Amino acid sequence: MRIEVRGLVQGVGFRPHACRLAERLGLGGSARNTASGLVIEVEGDGECVGEFLRAVRETPPPMAHVRDVRTEYMEPLGERLFRVAGSAGSGVAEALVPPDLAVCDECLSEFWDPSNRRHRHPFINCTNCGPRHTIILDMPYDRVRTTMSGFAMCGRCRAEYGDPLNRRFHAEAICCPECGPQLRLTDSRGRMVASGDPAAVAAEMLATGAILAVKGIGGYHLACDAANAAAVRELRCRKRRDAKPFALMAKDAGAVLRVAEMDGGELRLLHGPERPIVLLAKRNGVLPEEIAPDSGRFGVMLPYTPVHHLLTGGDCPVLVMTSGNVSDEPIAHEDDDALRRLGLLADAFLTHDRRIHTRTDDSVAHVAAGHPRFLRRSRGYAPFPVQLPCDTTGAEILATGAELSVTACLTRAGSAYMSHHAGDVGHLSAWEAFLRAVGDLKTIFGVEPAVAACDLHPSFATTRYARETGLPLVRVQHHHAHIASVLAEHRRTDRVIGVAYDGFGLGDDGRAWGGEVLVCDLATSRRAGGLRGMPLPGGDATARKPARMAYVILRGLFGDDAAARADRLLPRLSPEERLVLDRTLADAPECTSMGRLFDAAAALLGVCDDNTHHARAPLALEGRAGLAKPDECGYYTAPAVCGGSGQWEVSGAEILRGMIVDYLGGRTVGACARAFHESVARATLDICLRVRKDTGLETAALSGGCFMNALLLERSAGLLRENGFEVLANGIVPAGDGGLSLGQAAVAAWRRHVSCNTHGDTGD
């Protein structure tokens, strides 16, 4: 029997698994990787062949994802033995590229065993664990097409690699202290620091307050002892990072629990082989305030490389592990570049000579409304695909995202592959990362796109790029793409009520949108309501200064009486700034941005009046709201009103009017912040109820960056469900702009699908 297995079947120990299975059942034959997956041939007793096939389907290796198994009977060859064959490079490239996984428990027990030849070996791995995506140059997955190709296996490693009963049978990244990459410790100029055990010296340096650049799986981190306030302050100063939280790496779950709270769902997410950074409620007073100054949460991860285990195993069980970059640049992953960019930031470099081919940031997730949700989907998950609801063969799509948190998305035969996170492409280095991500997707998946999908905004660099490909262009409205990302994840093609809340996206009517309720499916979308337009003088500059937005809203609510309230509520807004705003207000363009409404609320409550990093003010507001007791807070009413165009709109300013009265009346910041969140959730429900009445639609899909706010998501989804709505939200890709390219690709795919089928019908 010839068995063709498709899905994530390479780099996960499938061939050795098949070999052990065949030996147990007394079957002969072979297993080999092909560009489309895995081909196994088995022959022998009929019942045993049947059992073999069942096992392939039902009990594949733990890291494999079997999508499709096809079988075919052939003439027997009289083979008695089972062998693992080399890879066949021909055929359509369909195999999935495995993501990078944390070092497994079996490797870890060898790692800590002084009698094992890989005792403390910084590159220990097996077929169940270790780097994959970041070291793969091309498919099919074999050592020669990885950055391990330059390391010749020693005799003992070769024997393990060739032994079907060994856990490292065909582990392509296999190595040992004798034949593998070497760890080294250098000073900040790349000069070797003499030492026998670089990791041990590095750990000692961390314990004395040093800042280290540490080469990991997908790039460099900057590390210091999280308990050392002076070191954390120094790192913040060198990274030129005002208040953006630093991620932590803790030795184990026990060490996590000493600094943060977590429940079972959070522990499972934290401990999974993908090892994302998980946002957890802070325990106050344990670690220095400088780690995450405005936030009620810490981003924490567990060690995922052997080196991490060495560094956290000593005197510093909790380290700051922040990406190796200056402010918003992409993470450094190439050695020379790292030395150049991080030389002034780090006291020393703990590095090695295994090249990182594909840059990959840490993924960031949290548990909200009962499910894991991603704020950034990268290492451990990329490039695992999302299945689109229709085939794309013959017209593969490249989608380019928007401007912030950019990812690219490439389709292949109905699967959508998202790149790692390239970042804010306004920065040159992020732009270069984007271009490279597009190139890597095309190479690894062997796809030349025939269609480009992009944002509606004509001057985004990603839109220009899509246009310059010369391919047929599908321009997708920003908020429609957000909702489409949810629909694609859930493989839904029906019409829904889409609630898209974020900072900014160009609307169908040319306005700056961001608080929209749409009636849409994957192909089409129309605005059915949302936030009422607010003046937005100064555009981007106002987005960076929440106090300005707050002042604009005060002016709208109280007219000339706004000044006295501004004196009290916005003391840091200068008289000059006010004057400029007063003058430009009348001619200012309108926006409907939920992000700006959150900014204004944060500024009015004195929580944050400077968005030094993306969404700082809304995050700080969510943090404050989390401190209040839910039942004592109430909410501020702002009913949905039907505008001239039949759209149901809520006045964000009216919500803030209630909050201002409450706050000036002496309520705590936390209670006001909580009531503000509740009010937005209630207003959302109100609009959805009215749109449901108009359209009969009973499903609400929630997306956009504001829904990365766990409290807003939980309250909105909760209220909608209580009122009989089916609620869909993002669970695989981020609700923010990181998930946008998936939505764009899904819209382009579905529009083509619909138009082809319509033409087909007329033909019939």
Ligand SMILES: [Zn+2]
């Ligand atoms: Zn392992």
Ligand SMILES: [Zn+2]
């Ligand atoms: Zn070796």
